Structure formats: structure tokens, C-alpha cells
Amino acid sequence: MMWLGLELALILFVVAAAVLVAFARDIVGAIVTFAAFTLGIAVIWVLLAAPDVALIEAAVGAGVTSVLFLITVMKTTGMSGESEETGARTAETDGGSAADGPFRSINVPALMMVGALAIPLGYVILSLEPVGAENAPAVAETYADGQLTPYGHYIENTLEEAGFPNAVVSVLVVYRGLDTLGELIVAFAAAVSILVVLEREDIL
Amino acid sequence: MTGDDTPRDVDKSDDGMDSTSESRPDGGTDANAADEDVHGYVPEDDPDPKEAVTEEKPRTETQDTAEDARSGGVVDERVEKTTSPVIQTPVVKTVARILTPFVVAFGVYLTLFGTSLPGGAFQGGVVMASAIVLIGLAFGFDPTRKWIDPLGLAGLFVLGAFLFGGIAVAAVPLGGAILELFVFPLSVEDMVKLAEVAIAALVSGVITGLVIWLAAGYEKAEKDGNATSENGNGNGGDNA
Numbered sequence A: 001m002m003w004l005g006l007e008l009a010l011i012l013f014v015v016a017a018a019v020l021v022a023f024a025r026d027i028v029g030a031i032v033t034f035a036a037f038t039l040g041i042a043v044i045w046v047l048l049a050a051p052d053v054a055l056i057e058a059a060v061g062a063g064v065t066s067v068l069f070l071i072t073v074m075k076t077t078g079m080s081g082e083s084e085e086t087g088a089r090t091a092e093t094d095g096g097s098a099a100d101g102p103f104r105s106i107n108v109p110a111l112m113m114v115g116a117l118a119i120p121l122g123y124v125i126l127s128l129e130p131v132g133a134e135n136a137p138a139v140a141e142t143y144a145d146g147q148l149t150p151y152g153h154y155i156e157n158t159l160e161e162a163g164f165p166n167a168v169v170s171v172l173v174v175y176r177g178l179d180t181l182g183e184l185i186v187a188f189a190a191a192v193s194i195l196v197v198l199e200r201e202d203i204l
Numbered sequence B: 001m002t003g004d005d006t007p008r009d010v011d012k013s014d015d016g017m018d019s020t021s022e023s024r025p026d027g028g029t030d031a032n033a034a035d036e037d038v039h040g041y042v043p044e045d046d047p048d049p050k051e052a053v054t055e056e057k058p059r060t061e062t063q064d065t066a067e068d069a070r071s072g073g074v075v076d077e078r079v080e081k082t083t084s085p086v087i088q089t090p091v092v093k094t095v096a097r098i099l100t101p102f103v104v105a106f107g108v109y110l111t112l113f114g115t116s117l118p119g120g121a122f123q124g125g126v127v128m129a130s131a132i133v134l135i136g137l138a139f140g141f142d143p144t145r146k147w148i149d150p151l152g153l154a155g156l157f158v159l160g161a162f163l164f165g166g167i168a169v170a171a172v173p174l175g176g177a178i179l180e181l182f183v184f185p186l187s188v189e190d191m192v193k194l195a196e197v198a199i200a201a202l203v204s205g206v207i208t209g210l211v212i213w214l215a216a217g218y219e220k221a222e223k224d225g226n227a228t229s230e231n232g233n234g235n236g237g238d239n240a
Helices: A001-021 A027-047 A049-074 A088-092 A108-126 A150-162 A167-177 A176-195 B004-038 B045-073 B076-081 B090-112 B121-140 B142-146 B151-168 B190-216 B229-239
Strands: none
Touching: A001 A027, A027 A049, A049 B121, A049 B190, A088 A150, A088 B045, A150 A167, A150 B190, A150 B229, A167 A176, A167 B121, A167 B190, A176 B190, B090 B121, B121 B190, B142 B190, B151 B190
16 A cells, blocks of 8 residues: 555646646746656556556656757747747736746636546546456456457467567567567658758768 | 856866866767667767867857856847757766766666566667767757767668668568568577667667757758858857
């Protein structure tokens, strides 16, 4: 039950950080808070016994994405959020002057949009089977007739067929290698398109 | 505040020049050695650290004037001149210099031992790329971009793509389907490790290039020339 308390504390931290990201007026502070939010999510992944996902979440979400945000802010509005904002942008997004405090005022239409998205999403999440339940499709190792589900096949046969125990890597490279090839093509295209869009392909 | 400002500025310029001139080659060799281990790829950037050091001088000077401008209350100048979102103190540079080899080693470890432990090629590649991002944050993205051989960076993800694609296609003449790793003479685990190295090379190259080139921004005038780099930076700030 100690883990449950830790998870609850982490979830509270993550929700608070997410709200803070949405309402912080200082944009660099919002980015740093976003990194903290992602790190909280990464620790939650570890508690859910998914260290592979936690590594990706920490490295990409908290590390690289935050730096990309920082670079974007540095390139556009500047590092100091309040004094860099133009008058039009302040009036549009803040609904008040910069002296109102550290938080933005609530944008009611945006809040309604978020609510319209969050309510059905929450309904779907609450209607899912609990983790580890027999009927939960993603974690059941066998169907009702005793046949192995794909998940069960990977869990049962990875060590025997691939020769190593990490089922995540075996799914990525051995069983679903074609999907990984597609992922790599997407990543390759992203790098090439960055070069093309920024007109830096002449370095090649 | 004004009494504090002047000695701090002098200290900062001295420390900045000294620490960068020493630290750039150090971090460079570490990162390069690890890159060499994983990808069998040696970036040819021996002349580049010197070049980066000579490149440092005007940048720290502009940073100094920028500090003065900030104390005068003008923020725009500072933002456009600095090439890193982090204000570059000796503390940040030292921490980055010490941490970088460990970060790269952790990325190599994740890549090569992903078959038997938590981790994998995507994680390892991103961690290795984040070492370069750390250097960029600490020392500025423009010197980092000049320090990294752009051909080598592009070659990294091209190499990864062709290695993985080669593994995929090579299974066909050996009598398997595409990417069927069971038909190779090596064991499946070794083939997976080879594929993981390919994936890690591609991912680290793509992530590094994404950050480095995005930080460089849209500069049509600059043709990667060293003489016009200062002008190019100024134009980049204006255009962006």
C-alpha cells in the first residue's frame, strides 16, 4: 500500500504540474514545469513496471522536447515571457495586463473544448478493465479457449525463439520488424525534411 | 547591483574564455570515442575544436555586452545574441563536461544490453543524442553545430537507415522473408544487436540533427562558411 500512496502523490503532482503548465504566464517557467510533469509521468511508468517506456518518456519528453520548446521560444518570443509579449498577444491570450500575477486567466471556450474532450475520454478510461483483470485484452495471455493471444505468444516464446529475455525488444525487432522499419523511415524522412525546410541540405 | 555587476562581468568573460578553450576538446573526444564504439564511425573534427575556440571569442564578447544591456533594461539584444537558452555559467559548462561521457556510455549500454535488460535502441539513441543536446545547452548551439561535422551527422542516420535496410533485404537471398532474422548465420540475438546499433545510430543522428539544425534556424545567407558565420548569426536572429 506504500506504492499506492506514492502513486497517488505522483498523480497529484502530475495533475498539478499540468494545470500549472496551462496557466503559467511565464513561458519558460511553463516549459520547466512541463519537464517536471513528464518526469512525474516517467516515474509512474516505472511504478507500472514499464521501464522501457519510462526511459523514452524521460529522455524524449523531459529532455529533448523541453529543449526543442526552449529553442522555439528563444527563436520567437524570447526568453523573458512578460516583457517580450506584444500588446496584441497579451490582450488575446491573457485577457489582462502582465501585472495581474503569475497566472493567465481562464479562457472559457478553450475550457469547454477541453471538457468536451475530457469527459468522454474519462468515461472510456473508467470503463476499462482494471490492470491484470482476466478480460483485459492487452494483458490476457490466453483466449477463453486456451489459445495464446499475441501478447501471450510474445511472453511465452521470446526466450525460446529469439534467445533473449526482453520481450519489448523482441517485439520491436524480431516479431514486428517491419513496423520498426516503417518507424525508421518516418524518422529518416523527418531529418531530411528538417534539412529541406531550413534550406540546409547544401551541407550534404 | 551596479557594484556587483562590473566584477562579475570581468570574471565571467575570463572564466568563459578559459573554460571553453579547455573544455571543448575534452567533451569532444569523449563523445567521439563513444560514437566510434557504437557506430564504427569516426567524425573527422580535429580542426573543428580550434575553430570553435576561435569562434568563442566574439561570442563571449557579445555576451558581455549583452549582460551590460540587460542591466540597462534592454532584453531584446541579449535574447538575439545568445545561442543557448541557458545562460552559460562555468557551473553549467563544468557539469555538462563531466556528465557527457557518462550519458553517452549509458546510451551505449542501453543500446547493446537492450536485449536482456530494460532499454533498447530507441532509448539508447535518444540518450546518446541528449548528450550532444547537453553540450549544446552548455556551450551554445552555434559552436556545437560548427564543432559537429554535418556530413558525419547526416552520415550517422544514413548509415543507420542503410544498415537496417540492408539487414531487412539481406534476409531474402538467404531464403527468408524480409526482416526474417532466423535465416542469418549469426544467432538471432546478435542480429538483433546489429539491428539495434543501426536503430540507435539513426535515432541519435535524427534527434541531434533535429535540435542542432532547428537551433541554427533558417539562414539562407550562410553557406556553412566560417568567415560569414557572425553575419549569418545576426541575420538568423533577424529572420527568426
